[in-house]
Amino acid sequence: MAHSQQDVAGSPFPASLASNPELLARSSTETAALIEALERLPVEFREVLLLREVEGYSYKEIAEIVDVPQGTVMSRLSRARRHLLEYLSNRLKRENAGGL
Template identity: 50%
Template sequence: MTNPSASPSRSERFEAEALVHLGPLYRTALRLTGNDADAQDLVQETVLRAFRFFDSFEPGTNCRAWLFRILMNTFVNEYRKRVRGPQQVDLDETTMGTLESRADQAIVSLPATPEEVVSAGMLDGDLKEGLRALPPEFRAAVLLCDVEEFSYKEIAEMTQVPVGTVMSRIHRGRRALREFLLRRRRAKPVRALSAGA
């Protein structure tokens, strides 16, 4: 007969498998919500939901992807409903570097003057603003792919949409971000000339 105390409790299994992912969950929540308080609330709600439904998690599968799916669903269901102004997204240097290189790769194929390319310093604020301007589904897909480096399949599982939809959201998000940055790059020299006149 098996000793029930020999197998780990539900709480112990949850702690061992799920709570080790709190750091990545918080970083993504912060990028999605734009502020610490909302990010903490989002992670807390995610962990509560994950614990509540931990019996539905299949041991041996990707717990990180399962948690991110809950995070994304919670974000879309709760935070998108709020009627708010533009969200502030505070991106760390690593995130900025990753996104800047992706944006630069997309922009390289477009006509630009050497001066515009050299003035990459303007990307920092403009990139943050461009990300804030994206619809939540596009922003989430771009961040999960380009920053968190999840595969299309993993993102599809997390967001519970087909892989083709994920690919479309990433493509449209990158394109919208590229167009936003291009408009900014074209407008900045004009502003500089106007300010100097």
């Protein structure tokens, strides 16, 4: 467990998020946790995330649907995902610390 976790400069992801993908995957499958994490997202981030992940639209199509530039779609999507990953990762840490 003693991974050295140094952020890669310029990467949009904190290094800690790559530390344990298996546990991260397990945590992210918990619907209640995801709903909680999604509720904390501003609606403009949530809609871009769901249009991509659930409905499968391309960046270009999402840009047309929500009427924002494609670059904005990408940055919102990235922020939404990072938020979910960080939220779930922190939740997992709390669970582990609590002996779950």
